[in-house]
Amino acid sequence: MEYKTLIDVVGWAGSILVVAAYISVSYERLKLSPRLFQLLNAGGSICLIANTIYYQAYPSAAVNVIWLFIALVSLGRMSANKSL
Secondary structure (H helix, E strand, O other): OOHHHHHHHHHHHHHHHHHHHHHHHHOOOOOOOHHHHHHHHHHHHHHHHHHHHHOOOHHHHHHHHHHHHHHHHHHHHHHHHHOO
């Protein structure tokens, strides 16, 4: 598989993950645990970061870095609260 094609597939996968997480919250179509919701956001953001950096779409990459940071902080807080 050509590298550009792989980057495109990764970008589409990231888009699907982020949209699936958003739909699950907005329309309650998917019953996700908060942890799974944040994992979908984190995974989608990582995929989208790779795609947007490849295409030099740095503003979009920055938004996805922030989105990833929010998801990781949330996951960290969930883990910390479980250990109490």
